[in-house]
Amino acid sequence: MNPDRLRELLARVSAGELSADDALQQLKRLPFEDLGFAKVDHHRSLRTGIPEVIFGEGKTAEQIIDITRSLNDGAHNVLVTRLDAAKAEQLRAAFPAVTYSAHARVATLIRAQPQMTGRGLIAVVAAGTSDLPVAEEAALTAELMGNRVGRIIDVGISGIHRLFAHRDTLDAAAVLIVVAGMEGALPSVVAGLVDKPVIAVPTSIGYGASFGGLAALLAMLNSCAAGVTVVNIDNGFGAGVAASLINRT
Numbered sequence: 001m002n003p004d005r006l007r008e009l010l011a012r013v014s015a016g017e018l019s020a021d022d023a024l025q026q027l028k029r030l031p032f033e034d035l036g037f038a039k040v041d042h043h044r045s046l047r048t049g050i051p052e053v054i055f056g057e058g059k060t061a062e063q064i065i066d067i068t069r070s071l072n073d074g075a076h077n078v079l080v081t082r083l084d085a086a087k088a089e090q091l092r093a094a095f096p097a098v099t100y101s102a103h104a105r106v107a108t109l110i111r112a113q114p115q116m117t118g119r120g121l122i123a124v125v126a127a128g129t130s131d132l133p134v135a136e137e138a139a140l141t142a143e144l145m146g147n148r149v150g151r152i153i154d155v156g157i158s159g160i161h162r163l164f165a166h167r168d169t170l171d172a173a174a175v176l177i178v179v180a181g182m183e184g185a186l187p188s189v190v191a192g193l194v195d196k197p198v199i200a201v202p203t204s205i206g207y208g209a210s211f212g213g214l215a216a217l218l219a220m221l222n223s224c225a226a227g228v229t230v231v232n233i234d235n236g237f238g239a240g241v242a243a244s245l246i247n248r249t
Contacts, residue, residue: 033070037063040070049248050145050241051076056083061090068095068109078109079144081137081237104136104236108144118147118247120174125190127156127180130205134236135179138201141240147247157185170194175243179236181205184216191225197246200230201239
């Protein structure tokens with residue numbers, strides 16, 4: 001249940017087009033629906049403006065399908081993150097309208113096209129091609145949250161001139177998500193060029209001494225560029241949500 005749907009429901013009751021009992025039937029799953037193995041939060045859109053999202057890793061395909069059905073019945077757009085291809089196929093068999101990005105490991109089921117609530121462009125900047133799965137998770141999340149998203153790919157500091165070729169997009173963005181593995185230096189460089197919020201996302205890409213992204217995480221936390229905000233390793237979803245909240249009108 002999102003604010004627009006609730007407002008429409010109440011208006012129909014007020015106009016006599018819908019009985020109070022019928023409206024109550026539609027509201028019966030608020031604030032959450034207990035599926036036994038999960039309590040689906042149908043109230044989250046009303047509280048935060050962001051619907052519940054399904055974290056696919058660790059869940060069975062059947063559990064993901066049941067949660068998707070619950071959210072879909074509640075008229076929510078559905079976003080599933082960290083979903084492998086095998087589970088995605090089972091989800092798509094149950095809901096043929098599901099779209100799946102194998103690269104980002106993200107599935108979506110769209111009930112209604114998201115309203116554009118973002119005041120400006122969110123730029124997602126990926127240091128390397130290997131960082132793209134995390135960057136694309138961030139980009140798809142931000143798009144589903146009602147934002148225009150621009151993508152700048154493979155502009156890491158080993159060839160920093162590639163970043164400068166996108167200076168117009170960097171300057172035009174209202175919020176920037178900068179994704180990097182290895183030594184994680186790119187967010188500091190970007191933050192030193194722009195006057196907008198920069199959300200840094202360390203990835204687990206790198207050789208042994210990167211410690212699965214810990215080196216990038218620590219580098220970003222120690223950025224000398226003021227105003228860099230850092231999310232957890234590989235957390236493109238978290239970055240997409242944070243950027244959406246900052247960008248919301």
